Amino acid sequence: MPSTDVTTLIRTELPRLAGSLRKVGELILEDPAAVTHCSAAELGRRTGTSQATVTRFCRAIGLDSYQHLLIELAQERGRGESSDWGSAEIGPDISPDDSLERVVQVVGTADLRAIQQTIDRIDLDAIERAAQAVARARRIDVYGVGGSGAVAQETETRLFRIGCAVRGWTEVHAATTSAALLTPADVAIGISHSGATRETIEPFELAKERGATTVALTADPRSPLARAADVRLISSSSETSFRTGSIGARHSVLMLIDCLYVRVGQLSYQRASASLALTDHIAGAHAVKSRRAR
Numbered sequence: 001m002p003s004t005d006v007t008t009l010i011r012t013e014l015p016r017l018a019g020s021l022r023k024v025g026e027l028i029l030e031d032p033a034a035v036t037h038c039s040a041a042e043l044g045r046r047t048g049t050s051q052a053t054v055t056r057f058c059r060a061i062g063l064d065s066y067q068h069l070l071i072e073l074a075q076e077r078g079r080g081e082s083s084d085w086g087s088a089e090i091g092p093d094i095s096p097d098d099s100l101e102r103v104v105q106v107v108g109t110a111d112l113r114a115i116q117q118t119i120d121r122i123d124l125d126a127i128e129r130a131a132q133a134v135a136r137a138r139r140i141d142v143y144g145v146g147g148s149g150a151v152a153q154e155t156e157t158r159l160f161r162i163g164c165a166v167r168g169w170t171e172v173h174a175a176t177t178s179a180a181l182l183t184p185a186d187v188a189i190g191i192s193h194s195g196a197t198r199e200t201i202e203p204f205e206l207a208k209e210r211g212a213t214t215v216a217l218t219a220d221p222r223s224p225l226a227r228a229a230d231v232r233l234i235s236s237s238s239e240t241s242f243r244t245g246s247i248g249a250r251h252s253v254l255m256l257i258d259c260l261y262v263r264v265g266q267l268s269y270q271r272a273s274a275s276l277a278l279t280d281h282i283a284g285a286h287a288v289k290s291r292r293a294r
Contacts, residue, residue: 007073036077201225
């Protein structure tokens with residue numbers, strides 16, 4: 001796990017943790033810098049739990065030990081302080097009285113952080129496997145609802161322009177009907193920030209049963225969507241006030257889609273180039289001509 005991801009990892013795992021383990025995670029997210037100066041026993045006291053609970057928390061999120069957690073937190077803090085874009089003094093909270101300048105700084109920093117964290121943790125082999133499958137697919141289904149539905153439609157738009165037989169589905173009945181008609185020659189892409197959206201998982205799992213190659217785009221590598229996938233592409237998000245994780249993750253998901261799209265274009269270069277050449281004139285032909293003043 002890249003060190004930049006430790007707080008993102010905790011946010012991702014927190015909904016699945018209960019009781020005392022959740023308390024530990026919440027306190028760490030509340031003040032990561034302060035935790036770097038705590039022993040496991042002290043953190044246990046602060047959360048009303050125990051040293052053993054803190055150790056179990058670390059293992060529950062995939063770390064070897066509490067010392068491993070401290071190292072990850074310290075390194076993440078150091079990168080934030082030295083980064084060109086990461087303003088360590090700018091936190092995620094936006095109050096009703098904050099200036100527009102601060103709003104822009106907080107939102108921009110959060111989006112840049114999410115994209116950088118996604119780049120840091122990107123699995124190049126997974127991108128390659130997904131692109132290879134998409135490039136040779138007879139047909140491509142893309143499933144997503146709500147905010148992820150907009151990303152599904154954007155995925156359709158991009159792949160369609162380079163000659164792929166692709167359709168984005170945002171309604172579960174239509175998506176499931178399409179999934180039932182897939183074959184091993186096809187690809188299904190499921191998009192869900194949480195990886196737990198039933199309307200996306202249902203057609204996705206059916207597509208897998210039909211033998212299609214399944215590709216999941218999610219922020220949670222342990223989610224039901226990720227578990228059902230042959231290939232997993234993992235995004236990150238940085239939340240701010242008024243923006244939940246799913247909204248904050250949109251830019252990093254689109255970055256993954258862009259990488260996939262460009263790689264598919266490379267792998268199907270002749271088809272992609274021909275498709276772009278045949279359609280490049282369309283936008284310009286529909287542009288309104290400005291009238292010169294006489």
